[in-house]
Amino acid sequence: MKFGTKVIHTGHEIDKHTGALSIPIYQASTYHQPDIDNPPEFSYSRSGNPTRKALEETIAFLENGDKGFAFSSGMAATSSVLSVFSSGDHILVCEDVYGGTYRVVNNLFKRYGIEVSFANAVNLLEIENSIQSNTKAIFLETPSNPLMKITDLKGAIKIATNKGLLVIVDNTFMSPYLQRPLELGADIVIHSATKFIGGHSDVVGGLVVVKGIELAKRIYSIQNGFGAILGPQDSWLLLRGLKTLKVRMDYQQKSALDLARWLSKQPEVSEVFYPGLDAHPGKEIHFSQAQGPGAVLSFKTINDETARLFMKHIRLAAVAVSLGGVETIVSYPVKMSHASVPQQERERLGISDNLIRVSVGLEEIEDLIEDFEQSLNIEALSQ
Numbered sequence: 001m002k003f004g005t006k007v008i009h010t011g012h013e014i015d016k017h018t019g020a021l022s023i024p025i026y027q028a029s030t031y032h033q034p035d036i037d038n039p040p041e042f043s044y045s046r047s048g049n050p051t052r053k054a055l056e057e058t059i060a061f062l063e064n065g066d067k068g069f070a071f072s073s074g075m076a077a078t079s080s081v082l083s084v085f086s087s088g089d090h091i092l093v094c095e096d097v098y099g100g101t102y103r104v105v106n107n108l109f110k111r112y113g114i115e116v117s118f119a120n121a122v123n124l125l126e127i128e129n130s131i132q133s134n135t136k137a138i139f140l141e142t143p144s145n146p147l148m149k150i151t152d153l154k155g156a157i158k159i160a161t162n163k164g165l166l167v168i169v170d171n172t173f174m175s176p177y178l179q180r181p182l183e184l185g186a187d188i189v190i191h192s193a194t195k196f197i198g199g200h201s202d203v204v205g206g207l208v209v210v211k212g213i214e215l216a217k218r219i220y221s222i223q224n225g226f227g228a229i230l231g232p233q234d235s236w237l238l239l240r241g242l243k244t245l246k247v248r249m250d251y252q253q254k255s256a257l258d259l260a261r262w263l264s265k266q267p268e269v270s271e272v273f274y275p276g277l278d279a280h281p282g283k284e285i286h287f288s289q290a291q292g293p294g295a296v297l298s299f300k301t302i303n304d305e306t307a308r309l310f311m312k313h314i315r316l317a318a319v320a321v322s323l324g325g326v327e328t329i330v331s332y333p334v335k336m337s338h339a340s341v342p343q344q345e346r347e348r349l350g351i352s353d354n355l356i357r358v359s360v361g362l363e364e365i366e367d368l369i370e371d372f373e374q375s376l377n378i379e380a381l382s383q
């Protein structure tokens, strides 16, 4: 079955109790237990809720994994996954990981005795050389945020598998439509479902899908024990968002490609980062592991002032943190998603004051280009 059909026919397209074409929102914290010797499937909603279960089974189906888990945010998902490790374990993280992940591994997990180091995951040799005797996992994000660097997932997974390490992939930018790391041999996939999966900038949530029942049991015990679960209303919103994931992404990534090509030709723009462009150094690897370039791109303006003026004068696109919604969002990574990364480190990574990230929405491309044109040319227009 093709993905566009799968998102509609997930096994949860019809409520088995009523025939409703939408899974009900089971707004319940607890459940009647008629026989105390035989507890029912649902006993308390931290441990399990029917709406959340439908979502968890749906994402496991779409990612082609064994078990799915829904959390209260992408960061709750990431932190719950990282909680499988113990003091003394080392985790290797790709160096331009999402700023919130950078913060939590450095400020929280290091305090718990988990060692973390960072590597440029574009370079497989650097991954290999950064593995220590106590390394237990590699944490990857491809395309990376915000510079859209590409990691060779199959290559990295091969290195990790040879050493018996877990591979965790934050698949937020791609969604299960465009990239399914578990099919390539990864062990755990994480999503900030706040982004493309929700798709409408109206819900914060996180999803995890794992391969292997043993790993699933460990994640379940953290989900139930730690308790950072997604509520039934938000689970329902994500189920609804998933139904249109493919059509949204098809449209958004087509516009993203048009916008990236247009940006590449503008004199105020010095660099465009988008794996759909022929000039992107990771394009070939990206298309060997993903079905499309996605709808997020970033670009650098010729100087910092042009970037600041752009952010001030953009009209149609929203200026906001986040991505993956129906509306185009422009963000300024140094002050937003990557503000928690120290300046020196940001500069080393190329996350500079002239960098702008764009999540392309569902507006008509002609209107978007017109908006970008007036915001980029504001200096010239005001003279």
Ligand SMILES: Cc1ncc(COP(=O)(O)O)c(C=O)c1O
Residues within 6 Å of the ligand: 073, 074, 075, 076, 098, 100, 141, 145, 170, 172, 173, 191, 192, 193, 194, 204, 205, 206, 322, 337
């Ligand atoms: C790639 C990536 N991973 C994880 C997160 C964290 O997700 P949330 O904001 O839902 O906690 C984000 C949020 O921007 C993200 O972009």
